[in-house]
Amino acid sequence: MKLLRCLPLALAPLIAFAAGEKIAVIPKGTTHSFWKSVESGAKQAGAELGAEIIWKGPLKEDDRAQQIAVVQQFVSSGVNAIVLAPLDDTALRGPVKSAAERNIPVVIFDSALKGEPGKDFLSYVATNNTRGGEIGGEELARLLGGKGKVVLLRYAEGSASTGEREAGFMSVMKKHPGITVIVDNRYAGPTISSAQDASMNLIDKVREADGIFCPNESSTQGMILALRQTGLAGKKKFVGFDTSAFLLGALAKGDVQGLVAQNPVRMGYLGVVTAVKHLRGEKVETVVDTGCVLVTKENRHTPEVEAVIGK
Template identity: 25%
Template sequence: MTGKKTILGLAVAGMMASAGFAHAKTVCYVNAADSHAYATPANEALLASAKEQGLEILSLSQDFDVQKGTEQLNTCVARGVDAIILWPLDPQAYIPGLARAQQAKIPAIIINSPMSDDAKPFLKSFTGPDVYEEGEMAADALNEALGGEGSVVVIAGQAGNGTTIGRVGGFTDRLAEIGSNIEVLDTVNADFDQQKALVMSRDLITRFGDKIQGVYANDDTMARGFIDAWKEAKPSEDMPPIVGINGQKDAFESIRSGDMYATIVQSPAEDGRLAAETVGKILNGEDVADRLPIPLTVVTIDNVESVEPAF
């Protein structure tokens, strides 16, 4: 068995009966990581919702390692579980494992991050944010902040990751669609990691300096990395407008202080809950939509006091 595993079971027959299951169903959850600012609350919400439904969860942590995740997916299939929830870190790599799951008549859904169209025949549903729409929303926000023109840098997540592809693609496509005169100086990958974003931002600031008139970070954690790098390199200069994603408490505080222009709220609790509820419906024989998005909200100084942080 590869990966850390957590088994949450319910032995109370009444609770299982209320969920509609004569016997406890086992769901294999291949998660992104056990310890992460976004993944941890998403995992907790998924496990809590599963418990309420009388589902037994076998949770395996990929630790952001695609190879490890593909092996764990194969382990899930070999165990003959009743269903699979996969948090994909790559849009293609898991397809062979999902095909094996289908052959074994194990229904599978993906959470949070999209996969390529090639995976669709093997999936019952995708639950989570519309990452392409998030990119579009970020483009609109940064375009507004800069008055439709200027030069910006993009701090992206992991190269090849479905979330990264969607959030960057939606951003660049939307700028072109609205006829914005914003120029992207460079796009760098910081892997959704604050420390990596700090290092990459130092390099961007060294290379481009005051040409950086705006920043789009694929998540708030990486936005914080740029903020720290800018304050380190240019402590007396105004912060360029920064747009992030996730709606973290730190981002809300940064908006209040003027260090960030906007964030897009995406709830990890809703992300996890929706995945668990969807797989529960599938196991109950109910039909589900092939795409189930979670709500998204743009937060700026205009509404920061009326919206709750996602985490």
């Protein structure tokens, strides 16, 4: 099988000296495995560069008010830079503008913020989310042989990253006249539990469907749990997103046939590297693509996939 990816993979070269900058890294949430990997990458970069990494974010990925408060706290305390994964592409514009007014550069990572990289904020470091959704759609269309009924369980309104993945997925579905998307207006919500509930609430449509797509870790896991609960696991063609230990285990069992894998360690790492390079007077890219790759049971242990998700 051709390996579908949107890369490059190699880590950027680091700057040779340390200056002890304080970098606040603010995720969308702190419970999912994805964010723990981001934290690992951010702290790796901090250790190599001699920068202090302060990791803080809301517990759940629907607490916009808490994330805004965290950004405002770091703006007031005067950190040297902020690396932020905005929960909402609009609601976080004000706090980011406040940081700029205090001469605190902001690197946006993982999920877009409305505005222009290099102007409204320093840089955007993320997966090409539209391409990631296209990769998921291409694989599901291949699994279905270009025909059948499909359920798209979206993540949450206002989340730019998953919205781009969903749009990429839908653009591929429209290219296949033999495929009908029978659900595309339901949302999983911010947790695995809410995703499982949402999946159970549309289980009759899931029974009718031949294929399923979910755009992030929690929506994919919640759908798998619902499929297991109803005896449908392994009976539907299913492509999800992200690669926690749970999801990779489900891939090995055949409960999901494909996962679009981001590189969260690289994302956290390059978010911090970009901020520190700027603080040290180096020119930085306004958009940094951290890459993604399709993971299947067949290619799981190939060197290219392991370079993204580990062994």
